[in-house]
Amino acid sequence: MAKHFHLNTPLLESASMSKRVGTPVYLKMENAQPSGSFKIRGIGLLCQQVGLTSQSKGVVCSSGGNAGMAAAYVARKMGVPATIVVPSSSSQLVVQRLQDQGATVKIAGKVWDDANAEALRLQETEGLTYVPPFDHPLLWQGHASMIAEVAASLGPGAKPGAVLVSVGGGGLLCGVAQGLKDAGWTDVPIVAMETAGADSFNAAVKAGSLVTLDDITSEAKCLGAKTVCRRAFEYGQCGELTVISELVTDQQALSAVETFLDEERVLVEMACGAALAAVYSGLIRRLQDEGRLPALLGPLLVIVCGGSCIDMEQLTHLKHKLQA
Template sequence: EDGAIAPNSVSAMPGPFHINTPLVESVGMSRRLGTTVYLKMESSQPSGSFKIRGIGHLCQQMAMQSNGIVCSSGGNAGMAAAHVARKMGLPATIVVPSSSPPLVVQKLQDLGATVKITGEVWDEANTEALRLTETEGLTYVPPFDHPLLWEGHSTVITEIAASMGRKQKPGAVVVSVGGGGLLCGVAQGLRGLGWEDVPIVTMETVGADCFNAAVKAGTIVTLEAITSEAKCLGAKTVCRKAFQYSQSTEQAIISELVTDQQALHAVETFLDEERVLVELACGAALAAVYSGVIQRLQDEGRLPRPLGYLVVIVCGGSSINREQLANLQKKIPRPT
């Protein structure tokens, strides 16, 4: 049945395209932290990451009568867009930078998407996607900066509330930040439930840290280059809405950095303990527990102790397999 969808014929069932993902307790993380840690397993989404929540929602609203969609992506937004387009019977063009692994290009092609490789970083791929929107009359699907994306991503929080009960709010939520779309969705979801007092701990790797740079500078900053191996965090400028959330006094957003080494260690430990392989960008969030960031924030009085329960959003990622993991293990030097 797969692959039998004719292009340009809109499916009779236009979504939702995401699934309600498992919320599971991590015994290993809970033991380390001394408090219960729940994992929101966005790695289980059909496209491999949380991105399908927002992109599916946006396409339902904007692309039903489209000639096709175009999306710029380091990998995961493109995978979500290609998956949704295939389900809707629409052609998809995904523009990726040359830093995207061949694995991602192959997966996108397997989903029936046309792949264009343009530029070295996402920002350059995005310029080409915007050009194609004008010249080809395609519907532009932004990877992280659009209110409909954030609205779609906010369902990750409403699902957590449904699983745990509205009276049992988390002590904190941990997210990885690239361009800031997931952060905006999480903040919106928490506010929608009246959970503004739940702190959000945002995690980035050194060298892919446009949000942290903006928080420190008090203004939006554009990084000169992406030097981290966590290429899926590789937006050089965070979206304005994410920065605005960081400046708000209504909600505590704590911006933290880890090294590529710490993110890789988290990926390896998570694979050993939870039997799930995620990409380095997701490892940044996992490192909040595995590298002691949450514990340090508690010691500093920036997070309470006891914490209640902690939720780590396991954003997932498609640009990882055993070969890619081995490449990362060669590229990223071990601490001596």
């Protein structure tokens, strides 16, 4: 068995983004993972740790796309069956890509929370191993490896001025936070980005307690958990790290996806566009003007979390939908 399923992804400097913010911008290219996103780090580790064998009845994962892709990929490599439960909001593209990985796809409910309830039911009734998409310490431990790679790439004595991440269920945020702690970079602020309408973390930060959204109204479906995981919320509250929660509109996230495609020649989904939009929409400059980020900012690290839920047809569809 492979030592791990994820790749050590490239850390690229973006000249155009650096020019926009007036400090070097480094892109951690998690879109280059075999499953299309960072999720494979944590899910790969978790599947190895739970001791899956060829005798296993298989894994079940609830996912709007990327966690499911990672679980399906890892299960295929380990020779066990995978059942991925997706909400009806998932595109045909996602369903097809999951099936191409050899997974059985079940559609349940309207949003991720509904699909997750079905996955938990299948765990009970079918004896499948449940793979959580974002809320598990092994996932965060796996995701933390990307910060260790960044530290190795930057070399001794160098560190980011801030890290930009998208937040859905909060697994990436927890992994980055753990990675920063492991690297001794607890003074590096995290800018946690969501789209309005998929903003369960921002709502929780404002309320001072976990909030369950009534619905996911954003087109960034992969950010669509109605409640962020408790550990992510705790990072936003506890003060051991600085976490700045910010929102962009769907239009800003989509515009960021298009600009990134033009300038960096890489297509990512809107969930990832939320983090990119912090640079493209001028939000980083505003945080500097407000004194929430230093005026003299060290290199900006952007986690390009990736995404398997997009192609040119989907991009065109989103443009028309959001212009309407």
